[in-house]
Amino acid sequence: MPSNPYHQLKQFISAAMPVDDEQLNIFCKKFRHKTTKRNEILLQAGDIAPYIYFVNSGCLRVFMLDVNGKESTRFLVTEGRFGTAFPSFNLQEPSLAAIQSIEPSDILYISHHDFNALLDTFPGWEHVYRISLEKDYIASIKRIESLITMDAKQRYQLLMETSPTLIQRLPSKIIADYLGISQETLSRLKSKR
Amino acid sequence: MPSNPYHQLKQFISAAMPVDDEQLNIFCKKFRHKTTKRNEILLQAGDIAPYIYFVNSGCLRVFMLDVNGKESTRFLVTEGRFGTAFPSFNLQEPSLAAIQSIEPSDILYISHHDFNALLDTFPGWEHVYRISLEKDYIASIKRIESLITMDAKQRYQLLMETSPTLIQRLPSKIIADYLGISQETLSRLKSKR
DNA sequence: GTAAATTATTGACATTTGTCAATAAACCGC
């Protein structure tokens, strides 16, 4: 692991656009760095998401909690990706979802205000962000497709194909509610192969 | 209905950014205009989506067809909105989904090449498109939420609240597979109130 | 306007998935 917490963010940017070191440093200066404990809550449901996060290592989980205490995982954000409770962060309105760091994590974060300022002032960043949004949007479309066209077993198999490492590293409880099924159903799927 | 087929697109743009008439005309010139018949297929599954559409009137449906002939509606695109088989259009790879105009429709369309050229050359357009992407992404996140946290009845009630006109104007068969449930289940939900 | 086609409804039943409960296994923090 590189000692510089901005190393991966710089890679993310420079992979997407030509940019010199000085510019990169200006860009990164807007992000703050922190480490989190396992299961640390970064955003409570009902609060307005102040930050978007970039994950250096570990994993963030964006999830909802219904009145019966049932949890549903909306998104999982792993190394080298941006993530937040997007509707809340984007619209600056109270979040239906909470965010927790499901593993001890090393993350960067930037406020909504600074993020928007970067979009307005940093040449090329809006373009890179737009491309990144397109990718995230496509991923969410594929998730919708899997939810409306596949049963539990097919969705699990798909996840095994596309994200086998997620399945290995996360408790199957989390995988189950990411798939929108109960823990017991997932357990049965796994045993019945 | 305005006689100029670009009227609504101009409104879409000028509502989102300051732009003069001459620029608007340059912008719109990249779009072609056509009308479609009810149930006309605009894109076959397996083809690469060449166009993104702007709907003046009518409704486009982006849907998938599984091996058993079961259809699933991924998105519905109504008046004043952009839409296409997004993953295919964006990545220029074969589409899992087909597009049909579910009602006789009046639409504009632009090729992937021209669309990207506009992003590169038309000042402010990438910004407007980015904002529009954020909205679409948020809508898709909300759809994912509803699919993983709600049962069929709750999803139907949500759709009644958020898009009552859609329910009125489209056959309930379409509504059912948009919700990811069978036509029969939807029919029972409606009768059991 | 009418015939043909499509869509909607309803019943009976099958299947999938969820819920609750009990136990076993794994894991975590110290």
Next chain:
DNA sequence: GCGGTTTATTGACAAATGTCAATAATTTAC
């Protein structure tokens, strides 16, 4: 390493939803 907590598995059953089939209602194309 150990004790306590969380997570996973399994069974029994309930609830939700899907499938198939028959019929009714609606809509469309001409």
